Amino acid sequence: MNYAFDEFKEGMLIAFQAIRANKMRSVLTTLGIVIGIVSVTLMGTAIEGLNRAFNKSIAAIGADVLYIQKWPWGGGDDWWKFRNRRDIRMQQEKTLERLAETASAVSPTIGASRTVKYGQKYIEGVIVVGTGYNFLEISGANISFGRFFTRTEGDGGRPVCALGSEVAANLFPNENPIGKTVKVGGYAYDVVGVVEKQGSLLGLESLDNRVYLPITRFFQEFSSRWGGISINVKARSVDQLEDTKEEVRGIMRKIRGLSPRQEDDFAINQQEMLVQTFNQIGGVIAAVGLFITGLSLFVGGIGIMNIMFVSVTERTKEIGIRKAIGAPRRTILMQFLLEASVLCLLGGIIGILIAFPLSLIIDQVLPTAMPVSTVLIAIVISLLVGLVSGFLPAYRASRLDPVDALRYE
């Protein structure tokens, strides 16, 4: 035990002496590892950032919500089959809401793009969402001013609406929107509330550039050729999502009059599907990215191996002396492994010190994150590179014949 420690200490001493004795060479060799670690770390950081950004951006979909729609998310190859499916109708939503026992809330949604006007101000391309009174319960968003429309207003198709935060900010920069009347696609609606800021979905569609109004009103005023709706079903909890899914599936099959031999003619979408699709694509991007940047680390490792061979050759005589006074093979092996590892570890640490501020700069463009695990993995990898690329030279050194080694000049 004590011996192993002394041997290790001696090895470290030799490693640092050797590095100090060949400063320029050590710096250049280490540079290969530094570049490798910087690129791998930054790539890992970017991938991690991408994952985080994705998870954040799909949070609005809700992990405990099912979306019953005509089209499955993530597509599918059978476009015509989905196209020819029957639309999902309001009546089906009503029946489902009545029958689904494991759901905590069921709400229909439908959307269209319209211009929203208040006085002289107007915004084009606002997403008009026709939905039920309990929409917010399902989406998990909160109201920031006023209220959402009530059940009575919803069922009665009253001309009331809640504004997305972006719409509210643009139409009412200096006044309270509650109680004002806006024109949505030419029809008048009274503003009852403003929904808090939600950000965007997948970084594309803003969830705040919206107007929410009763779905029955929507059908009256924004054409019924948008007959197909989406039924949003919230489970009691994420754990019960699968149970709810099975129940909803059974009810929907019954409502739509499917015989047991027929397959579903509707899709039950959930956040998980997007996550899976993303993980597939993200996994490929990550693998390719890490492979390409890993190549630079590999080249760095070759540099270490090369310089270790030089080092062994240069110090053949020293190896001979050490062997003559009783150093076993293991000690010589360890000495050179340590030297390679120290070089690589230094490179790894310097690499991380460089990569960290760089990741902060990149963060301005793309959301990045450098978690502690990435740092630890980078250090372990650089250590492994040292051990792997140092092994062959160290092995050769340990096998040198003491007589030949002593005679070497």
Place this chain on the structure above:
Amino acid sequence: MSIIIRLAGITKVYQVGDESVHALDGINLSVEKNEYVAIMGPSGSGKSTLMNIVGCLDTPTSGLYELNGTNVSEMNDNQLAKVRNKEIGFVFQTFNLLARSDILHNVELPLIYGGISSSERKHMAREAIARVGLSDRIHHKPNELSGGQRQRVAIARALVTKPSILLADEPTGNLDSKTGNDIMALFDTLHKEGNTIVLVTHEEDIAEHAHREIRLRDGKVERDEPVKNRRIVQASSNVGVA
């Protein structure tokens, strides 16, 4: 007296191209405790090869080598390393010190490989350095010392493990004659203190320090006899005493 080294029928054959070169061709000899032996011979006589085998740096092609009653002729690399560490103290012509380490560390090194604890190691190393009279240079690097001092460090390193034999290969070959005499005086003293010394040399007057002279020729022992005109030297003097 107990036998330290016993060689029986030692041969060493090198393959040079298609030719077999018999560097050693049936060596038989024994060295007893506290003997002072000089091995002489012209170049190519096999004295370096014999030295390497006796020093466990190399193994014979055939024959038996017993060191302190243990058969070392068929040991593997790591076993030999252990024997070199515990039983043998080497002194080389070119000193063979580690240039980047100071004197203390150089002398300490065999003890590190021998697994001696740090405090004991330091103590033993300082003692050995004191023994060769370099206590004031303990933190110098080898290149800050003269040739004679370097060889003293090498002797301290050889002594520090209290080995069974001191093996010196042309220990004065790189030194001027005055410094060489000092080194030989040191060997003489070490012998008087009970060490067993085997030295390889081609210089007659160096060999005359020993008590027994073995001459090699063509890989065979040509002559093995006591030294008649023993040379006793005081440090920094050159007085031969019959």
